[in-house]
Amino acid sequence: MANAAILTKFNVISSEIVKFRNDTLNTNYVDKVKTISFIDELKPLTKTKDKAQAFSLLGTLYALLGDIDNMDFNYRTALRFNSSDVRIRFNYAIDLYYTHRPVAARDQVCEMLGYEIRDIVMLHATYLLLDNLIKISECEKVMGMIEKLPSKQRDHYAVWIKDKKSLLKAYRDLNINLPLLSKLIDGVHSDLSPNHPKSLYIEHFYNEDDKTIVYSFIDEKSDVSTALKFDEQLSDYLIDFETRNNVHFNNFVMMYEAR
CATH class of the missing domain: 1.25.40.10 (Tetratricopeptide repeat domain)
Known part of the structure; x- marks a missing residue:
């Protein structure tokens, strides 16, 4: 019992x-x-x-x-x-x-x-x-x-x-450099994520019309100031990564969307 x-x-x-x-x-x-x-x-x-x-x-x-x-x-x-x-x-x-x-x-x-x-x-x-x-x-x-x-x-x-x-x-x-792209995403999630808005979720899809892969952080709750700050951090992180690794991810778009 x-x-x-x-x-x-x-x-x-x-x-x-x-x-x-x-x-x-x-x-x-x-x-x-x-x-x-x-x-x-x-x-x-x-x-x-x-x-x-x-x-x-x-x-x-x-x-x-x-x-x-x-x-x-x-x-x-x-x-x-x-x-x-x-x-x-x-x-x-x-x-x-x-x-x-x-x-x-x-x-x-x-x-x-x-x-x-x-x-x-x-x-x-x-x-x-x-x-x-x-x-x-x-x-x-x-x-x-x-x-x-x-x-x-x-x-x-x-x-x-x-x-x-x-x-x-x-x-x-599209022959995207998967090892480097995976490294980029790991970095975004480990380096930026502790500071990003907690309301984010991800949309990840293939746009057949543009022949482009879209990886988008969606934010439906943050205030304008928080949204702009993270958008700037994400852009800077991507530019720095591509520069350091001498790579550009063609047909791949990573973005932040405040809705």
């Missing part, structure tokens, strides 16, 4: 934390008191059979607090107890992304892709993370996994799949 009560408690708190995390990311506001309260509730559950998931949730809560050392410790502990849990690795990758460590995020995803994943929702979310980081080879691998799924699973994503396959093909056809 006691174990059943603990399991029920874990399921309840797990759902609450996932909702809390999503709400926090959507509003860009961290309720630190509530976060710490969740941490206190979770710690006893690290001694139950759900310890791997409990440590994983602790990792994401510490990520919300900006406590990177404790985030890493708890995620790594979770993976020590269950190294094959792709959801733990995915959540770790997401939190690495949001704490501005794109290379480490990509490494966790690559570990994930060593396992068979047959969940379209998980593959879609994984693809979006890699797409934001312009990891084209990894995106192609995930797309290959998606295409092996039964058509019934893929039907809802048909338009999205078509658009992303068009984008992948464009990257190959």
